[in-house]
Amino acid sequence: MKKILVLGAGYVAQPLVNYLLKNTQFELVVADVHLEQAERVSGNRARTQAVSLDIRENEKLEQLIEQTDLAISLLPYTLHLQIAKACIKFRTPLITASYVTPEIRKLDTEAKEAGIVILKEMGLDPGIDHMSAMQVIDKIKADGGKISSFKSYCGGLAAPEANTNPWRYKFSWSPKGVLLAAQNGAKFFDKNQIVDVENDRMWEQTWPLQVDKFNLEAYPNRDSLPYISRYKLEGIETLVRCTLRFPGWVKTMAALREIGFFDSESQKSAEKLSRDKLLRQLLHIPNGTGLRQIFKERAGQFWTEEIEERFDWLGLFENTPENRHNENTSAIDFLVSLMIEKMSFAKNERDMVVLHHDFIYEKAGIRHNWLSSLIEYGRPDGTSAMARTVAYPAAIAARFILEGTINLSGVQIPVLPQIYNPVLQELTNQGIHFSDINKKI
The missing domain is CATH 3.30.360.10 (Dihydrodipicolinate Reductase; domain 2)
Structure with a gap:
């Protein structure tokens, strides 16, 4: 029985775990800072274990990696250097879907000396x-x-x-x-x-x-x-x-940038504000001229009827109450909150x-x-489709590394026939072709 550590129980984890559990020779440990998410992904199924892990707890991370045959990280790329160093220490292969950073690339010699592969960019794009x-x-x-x-x-x-x-x-x-x-x-x-x-x-x-x-x-x-x-x-x-x-x-992104919606500076309101007043505060717009006119002037050449329709539909010109007093909010975070509310898949x-x-x-x-x-x-x-096409390449590569089909060391991306031929064939078998x-x- 081979043990696989899955770090992160977010959006991509479910199809990855589902694929790997089809192989009865694999058992999985799903680790996430939120135990309930790890439990949701593992589903209390046979050959799975859900654990709570704060990645800042390096000792616990190393214990999990030491006890596993292969690690897959679905965590943000900024955490991968720490994970990769632990994998080298305990000679545990590592797979991620994130881009290779210069810091990870510098670990190539150490990974080869440890006899393990650190396989990066193993998702959709990249992958x-x-x-x-x-x-x-x-x-x-x-x-x-x-x-x-x-x-x-x-x-x-x-x-x-x-x-x-x-x-x-x-x-x-x-x-x-x-x-x-x-x-x-x-x-x-x-x-x-x-x-x-x-x-x-x-x-x-x-x-x-x-x-x-x-x-x-x-x-x-x-x-x-x-x-x-x-x-x-x-x-x-x-x-x-x-x-x-x-x-x-x-051009819509250009208009948002010119208006100031990509500003990440957090501000706090001591009182409840209307959406109009909150946007004026976040975007540094004085009272007086209407937001629609200010947006049009700031967007300049990018302002079109189509963009105005998009802003209207999103509710940027609605003067509704905003219960955000005593909260730190930035222009980009406010925009994100509206998008989550109105632009998520049903x-x-x-x-x-x-x-x-x-x-x-x-x-x-x-x-x-x-x-x-x-x-x-x-x-x-x-x-x-996004979750499947990101998850399956990493899951398939994990299977082939543990089965010996992929036998490489060092920091790699999937541009070698030894990787891409079997993985693409298995993706075809899974209906992705x-x-x-x-x-x-």
């Missing part, structure tokens, strides 16, 4: 995007092709029947992470030139994209440049990794994940375009 891209890249190269352009797109969206609000977006978990990500800049490679996009100019680097029947909006996601070497695409002319949303998202509503790769390559003097697309929907049992079109152009 399935890497594996599916590398499988196509290696096939093209093996067939004598040379890739000149690679564009990769990914987004978590509402399924068509659930896409019912003016924002054309719904949240499966806290909107704050999405809003914080909307403040990032980006770098990518376009026609042999590095393009460096500041966040306040992101709206200039947005373009339409049709995937299957969906008309979407794409914009560059963070820094794509390191993936030229990670994907072994030296000499490529264009490489960009993008986020997908329905049209209008980027029971039985489905989400949707869209992942799309666009390759241009040349073979024997003829140009080709290889399109590879994954469209995954939430399940009727309530398991979201790509559709491909490869045509001459």
Whole structure:
């Protein structure tokens, strides 16, 4: 019997635990700072144990890691350095879905000396995007092709029947992470030139994209440049990794930024305020001119009837009482609270994940375009597409490491055939698979 430690019992944990429990040779310990959440995920099932763990209790963390054969962390990436060091100390393999940080990358030699793998970026994006891209890249190269352009797109969206609000977006978990990500800049490679996009100019680097029947909006996601070497695409002319949303998202985020809604400075009110007065306090707007006019002036070129409709629907212009006196509140936290209230998925509503790769390559003097697309929907049992596509790669990798199918050491991401071939095959077995079109152009 192999013991697996699952750190974190949040949104992704349930499908991960469900998958691993199908293997009768695994027993699981689910640890979370909130014991009731760990108990909910474990469900008091055979071969499961729920424990309370505050990650700051390093001694207890180390005890759990010492007693396990493999650890999976679903906790925020800021906690992974501590966890990785404990895994190296007790020679316990570690899997996470988070990006590799420079601090984690520095542990490569120590992990190799300990004979363990620290497998990062093993979710959806990053994760399935890497594996599916590398499988196509290696096939093209093996067939004598040379890739000149690679564009990769990914987004978590509402399924068509659930896409019912003016924002054309719904949240499966806290909107704050999405809003914080909307403040990032980006770098990518376009026609042999590095393009460096500041966040306040992101709206200039947005373009339409049709995937299957969906008309979407794409914009560059963070820094794509390191993936030229990670994907072994030296000499490529264009490489960009993008986020997908329905049209209008980027300009709406720009309007929110210009108005001041991304301000994270906390303020406290000593009295009960109306929404109008609270917003004036949080956004530093004097009394007098109406909020609608102030928002329009601050948003400037980004103000449109569509954005005004979105703000109206969210309730930003409603003058309702706000019971937030003696509470620390920031502009972004207030916005998040409204979004949670009005933009969360209702029971039985489905989400949707869209992942799309666009390759241009040349073979024997003829140009080709290889399109590879994954469209995954939430399940009727309530398991979201996002949770499944983040959880399953980590769970499958855990299984293959413990069974010996994946036998690596050091800090790794899933760009090697030894990882991506078996994991993608098992994802297909679980109903998560790509559709491909490869045509001459």
